[in-house]
Structures are given as structure tokens and as C-alpha cells.
Amino acid sequence: MKKSNIILSGVGGQGILTIAAALSLAALRENLNIKQAEVHGMSQRGGAVQSHLRISDGRIASDLIPKGRADIILSIEPVEGMRYLPYLSENGLLITNSKPFVNVDNYPDPDFILGEIKKIKGSIILDADDMAKEAGSVRTSNIVMLGAASPYICVDTGSIENALARIFDRKGHEVVEMNLRAYRMGREAARR
């Protein structure tokens, strides 16, 4: 049985909806069922945002993932992933970018945060911003993170690359190539 319950998290504007769109398109191509709940409106303005993405070859009832049932929390920001820890399943993975997004005064010490994340069973930390710069632009850090999670998601990597190509197609060949580079770098890094 194929099944992935994924919580995507970050701060408004970090591009979690692009990750959701790529995975949904890829899953649709493989004829899998999808439900993907996202946040629009007021909370998008620099606030905490999340998306519940469910992919399965069986029927999906709820648009929201119940607590303790997320296979993956994929976070573009270290603190934001921890906000959804109660949703993580027993064997679930917390895959997070190490680069903090600081837009509040009381942001905790980043080194302390990373230490806390390392204590969580099943956590994978990578510096997506660094890899994104190497791929061509720091703006592709969300795609690096998608790559990092991709080995653990029930969708073929070919379908995800195909979806990325379709999403970035209208921005031109170079942007497509840059995002594919970012995706592959993330995928490689998480496998190591």
C-alpha cells in the first residue's frame, strides 16, 4: 500500500505551497489519491504557515492529518517544524532546514534549537539555503527540502522532477534547470 502523510511547514512566503503543488501534481500523474489542505489569507503575511498533504493509493477521508499520523514533517524553517511535533507518527521523520527565519524578537538561540531537533528520533537536518545558493539561488531552498524528503515519499522521483519542470516551465529553461539541480542536491544530501 502506498501512503504518505506529510505536514509542510514554514513562514509565509517561503514556498511551501510550491512543494505541495509539485508533490500533488506528481501524485496525480501516478493516479494516486490526494488531499492537500493549505493556508490562505491573513496568516500568509509573515506568519507561521502549514499545509497537510496526504497521498495514498486508497481512499483518503480527512483533509487534515490526525495527531500522531504524519509520516513526515517537512520544514523550511527549524522552529516551525517543531510546532507540529504532536502530529509526528512513531516512526515519522522530521526533515528540516537548519537556517532560521527570524522575524520576531523572541526567537530562540538557533544552536539550542538545532540541539533540540537532533534529540528527536528520526530527525534529518540540512542547510538548504547553502545548497540552494550553490544550485543558483537561495530562493530554491524549498526545492532543496523537497529533494531531501523525496526518498521517503510514496511518489517516484521521476514524477516529481516532471512536476517541477511543469511548474517552472513558464519561467524559462534556466529556472527549470536550477530547480532540478536544487532538488537533486537535496535528494543526495538526505540519502547520505
Added chain:
Amino acid sequence: MDKLLLLGDEAIAQGAIDAGLSGIYAYPGTPSTEITEYVQRNSYARQNGLHSDWSANEKTALEAALGMSYAGKRAMACMKHVGLNVAADPFINSAMTGIAGGLIVVVADDPSMHSSQNEQDSRFYGMFAQVPVLEPSTQQEAYDMAYAGFGLSEKFRLPVLMRITTRLSHSRAGIIRKEQLNQNPFSLPDDPRQFVLLPSIARKRYKILLETQVSLEDNALKSGFNVLREGKEHKLGIIACGIALNYLEENFPAGIPYPVLKIGQYPAPKRMLQDLVSACDSIMVIEEGYPLIEEGLRGILNNSPKPVHGRLDGSLPRDGELNPDLVGEALGVTGQQGPEIPEFMIDRPPALCKGCGHIDTFKALLEALEPYGPGRTFSDIGCYTLGALPPYNAINSCVDMGASVTMAKGAADAGLFPSVAVIGDSTFTHSGMTGLLDAVIENSPVTVVISDNETTGMTGGQKSSALGRLESICLGLGVNEKHLRVITPLRKNHDHNVGVMMEELKYQGVSVIISRRECIQTAARRKRSK
């Protein structure tokens, strides 16, 4: 046919287009905005000239949709729940006139108030107007109901209210489409007096509306949107309305052991309710919103023949959005849970974007008001409402669209001076203009700051009806030219802007200060699309 991956909102739009929609009318409002935006983007809709421009407010939208229905065509009006308060007059009265071409009024409720002032449940409006109400449980059903809703509307010659909530509005799933229907031909109503609600005619129309109720109930039993499912264990019967059904099913992956009545069409199917209540020892009602069915079952004397559980007895929370965990808990299904949220977790509330013009407007206003002390700034609905939060703490009210101007006037009438309104450009043309007219007529000492970002920002940058018209509107309403000031909210203009504001705050009459700078999000999008 391939599945389309659509938000609940988009599924409604696609269903309406496929059902032969001729026009959609709306004012943007979370979580309803994406319905109209989808029609605006849709190539079939563009090629076939479907109307999809934004309206000035929800009332004008619903009235225009009713006019399109008068002319025989299928029309849709869309709004958020509080928008239906604005459009309540045409909505209630459209049930009295009835319709010609099919008319669906889509209302997106926002339980848990993710982006709203309250969490009112629009099903009550449907009951109030005595029209059919559709409430989808899935994106596919949202599509199917929009598709079938026009036929339902035309069958009973009544508007249909379609109620959706945030979670379904903004969640995507695969949709299977039906056959594309043609638009209705243009026609005039058979009865030239149908839409004339003079008291003598209105009394007849109301009798017709009342007589139709029996058929509406009968239709609710047969429509297929209400389904009574058998279950092995009869100690409990469950009623699940709309999206609540999904949360229920999530908790019983191997199948629900109890009988379940799924409700998706109102008036509530009485016979199905009777069958469920008589077959089961107690009833659990799961509703996303207010306890409408639950209150009905309990009755005003709380003398239901069987115990009723739900939001009123604490089985489910009295307020807020449902989720699979809350529903599981109510039914005694215990789940697992991951690690606790760490204690060092921070709040990250929404904030005005870095570089936003509203920030410079607030900074100037705060400085200009400093000699007078706090508590004199009434504000409104939009991004600038975030000016209530630190570090600005700049506004003292946010009630409903346009209320800043009228509340400032009322407070001025009570002796507050200076009394200030801060309102956005789109909110001003939505409902601020009429209040400004009140102030002009009495020459009330109010200072109205229109924080003009040349767009409808909070909902994602839709076209503002105020664009290019603010000065002429204000002058046309009678604002004195000398006290209509235009400033550009930039840091380099701060001292000048404070000066202008101080001058106008001193004036014992109506001043309007237009503080104009394009929304940085809209500007960036415009540059990218070039």
C-alpha cells in the same frame, strides 16, 4: 477524463462553469476569493464571455447576479460569511421574488476565525430565507453540488445557498468533471410582476415560498446529498453535516459501526432524522459550525426522545473548527500522539510586510496624534488591521467593512476630537463612501485617512474598485477640496506627512487624507509578469 486537482473553491467554480454559468459576481473575502479568481483565469469562461469582474461589495454582487437570473441566465454570487450580512437584504428578498435563471449564492464560512471577525454559520441564513442549502463534504461533492445546484434552483424557482467552510475551500483533491452544458438563452420572466415586491404582490410571493417548503423537504430526501447508512451497533446514531463526515470516517478506517446520517442538503431531511432517532439509543451530532441540527433535535424544551450529544453537551467544543482528533475524542476513539510542542515555541503572528506603505502611514499618524493621546483611531477590515498589533498599537477598532468612518463620526458626535478613521481604498468603496456622506452632510469633525495601496491586499491583490477614483469620489460626496489631501507614505516624506496630518486633525470639519502607495506585493507581481 483526467482528474483536475482543485481547491474546494475552484471545484465550485468549475462545476458552475460546466453547468452553463453566464456570470459570477463577488467581492473578495477569505475563504471565498478563489472561486471567482478561478473563473477569471479559466479559458473556456474567457472565450465564452462569462462575466467575472469584481463587484464593489457583496450586496451589489448579489443584486447583479439576481439581475442576470431575471434575464434567464445562470448566475452565481460568492462571498465570505460576513459578506452575507452585507448582502442579507437582497438575499432574503431574492427568496421572495424567486428566480428565473438558476441562482447559486456561495458563502464560505470561517470557523475558528482564521481570517475573520466571527464564525457565524450561514446555514441559519438559508433557513431564515427558507431556501435550499447545499453543504459539500468533499471537493468532488462541491463540484457536483455547484453543477446540480442550478437545476435545483430552476426546479423550485428559488435561489440556492451553498455553504462551504475554510478547510474545504482551501484543500485540494482530484475532481472528475461532467459534461459541459450550454448557457441559458436570454429571456424575460414569464410573469412581469414576479420581481416587484410591492406589499400586495409580496404577500402572494410569500405564500408561494411557504407552500414550496414541503417540496423542498421532499427533495432533500431524494437528492442523493443526504444519505442514511446502516450500522451494526444501534447504541449510537451519528449525524454528520458537510465536511464533518470526513473526520468521522477518518476515525473508523475499517468502517463505522453505527448508523450514520450524512446531511448535505437542507431543509434537513425529517424522515431520515426520524428513522435514525427511532433506531438508535442516543445521537451524536457532528457539525462544522453552530449546533443547528443539534438544537433542532433537542428542541426548545430540551425534550428530545433520545439523548443528544454534540457541541451543546461538551462532547465537542462549543466553538471553533472541527478536526479528526476532536471527532475521535467525542466518539471515544483514542489515537496516538507525537512529541509535545516544546516550551520554547514562539508565536509567529501575521505582520505587515517589510516596506509596506501602511507602516509609514501609521508611523506618521501616531506622531501627529501624540499631543492628543491615545484612543481616537477607528479602523477597518484589511491588512492595516494588523496596525492593532505591536509595535504600532495604532488602532482602536475593527468591526465591519466601512465602520471606521461611521464610528469616527459617532464618536465625534459624542465629543471626541480629533476623531480619526483609517480605512483602505477597497474597503472605502465597499462601504465607507456612504458613511463619509453622512459626515459631510453634518460637517462632522472627523479625519478620514484612506490608506490607499491601490489594491485589495489582504485577499491577495484583487483589483480595487477605488483605483483611480478616490479623489473624484470624495469631491463628489462633498468633501471640501482644501481638506482633501494626498500624501505618499515613504520614510523620506515622514515629516511632511506628519505636518499634513497635524493640520487636518486640527480642522473642525471633514478632512480626507489619501495616503497612497502601491502594495509592495502587487507591485512585485506586476513587475514579474512583465
